[in-house]
Amino acid sequence: MGAIYGMIAPPINLPAMIIGGGIDMPYVGFGVPLLLCTIPLAVVTALLLIYPGLKNKVQDEEALEYELRRMERVPMSLRLFLPVGVLVVLLGGSSLFPSVFPSLGMPLEFLIASASAFLTGSRWKPVDTVTEAIDNALPVMGILMGVGMFIQVMTLTGVRGFVVVSALALPAWLLYVGIATSMPLFGAVSAFGSASVLGVPFLLALLGKNEILVGSALSLIAGLGDLMPPTALAGIFAAQVVGEENYFKVLRYCVTPAVLTALWGIAIILGAGYIAGVLY
DSSP, X not given: OHHHHHHHSSOTTOHHHHHSSOOSOTTTTOHHHHHHHHHHHHHHHHHHHHHHHHHSOOSOHHHHHHHHHHHHTSOOXXXXXXXXXXXXXXXXXXXXXXTTSOOOOHHHHHXXXXXXXXXXXXXXXXXXXXXXXXXXXXXXXXXXXXXXXXHHHHHHHTHHHHHHHHHHTSOHHHHHHHHHHHHHHHTTTOHHHHIIIIIHHHHHHTTTSOHHHHHHHHHHHHGGGGGXXXXXXXXXXXXXXXXXXXXXXXXXXXXXXXXXXXXXXHHHHHTHHHHHHHHO
């Protein structure tokens, strides 16, 4: 949704024109298209990444034994799902029953759900955990701050406008190639920046198609920017999770899924009219 926000929020005076149908809220109707964009890719990507490992025998049995024993320290129970359940109630309640269930805002809803985790799992040391979390987050926060300043400088000097005009000036046969390549490559600076800088002109260039499906597909392609060096936020996070210092080893496994993602996004854009007829 962050990428969609980046593409739709900037033209504040045109949300109804961009989305179509004269609605008041620009985000209505994205649920099913986003599921269409992500669920098939999630299944295929999971099989691509996991299946080769399932065919091979476990190489480090000691590490596997240690992980299993670590998991046994906390007994499996429904209480472990409390944070997820709280989040589902907070998000779903405001969507399904807006008249009786107030919307607290996504940051507060995630904060409440996270706080409920204190009632689950094993005991832990808050000070050590917070310190470790800040140490892990500071490099990424530094990248995001630098990227934000870079986008603002681009806007100030007119480079952002030049990029937008150049994207709109692409011939029809190059438009889809430009979408599949420029949005991920610009995402090396920031995926959100790619959505806000390039997403809007590409969405306007494709106004003849179903705008909700096109916006969903563009947000899918823009998300690939998180795999592009030097920022590669998704790769850095994944490397931190598995304890790998060189995040390029993680990105190597993402090449094929990334190409499939770009092709799937373009396919949804090309077939937006047909898909809209089936969905709506």
